Amino acid sequence: MTKAEFVYVTYIKTTRERLWQALTEPAFTARYWSNHHNVSDWKVGSTWEHRDAADPSILDVVGTVLESDPPRRLVFTFVSPAAVGDDDKTTRVTYDIAQAGPLVKLTVTHDRLEPGSGMLAGISTGWPEILASLKTMLETGEPLPPIRTRVGGKWSRMEFV
16 A cells, blocks of 8 residues: 655745754643654664653654754654554655745654554644644744643644634
8 A cells, every 4th residue: 555645845934944943842742732752863763752751751743853954854753552562553754944045944754654554643633733833833932822731641732613
């Protein structure tokens, strides 16, 4: 079966270096990414973890850094901790960062996705929410209000009507 991919492009008034910092430093990621720390040294071969900042015992996603070229490109695997080692459930995320004057073009490609999977459905709404909050934070100093929060171990989303 052919794997699916999700591509999202956004333009941010910032520098590549500042964007790299926002993508890789736990204190930054917790501000715009549903209160999660992305933890790694971001060296090729290293692991990375997507942990709940309020309860670090909650580990939502893990992976391995495949490429790291600060501040231009970062590639890592993305998988549920329960599915580590299952290549069919392991996906890949690529951040490509390009600068043009005062703007940065961030292209996020999330590929190796199972068509119709829960992962594809989740990231199809998740990435736009996360990246909108990241852009807002870098341009204004404050992220968007949380669109989704974990309450009693379950995720709830803001309702748009």
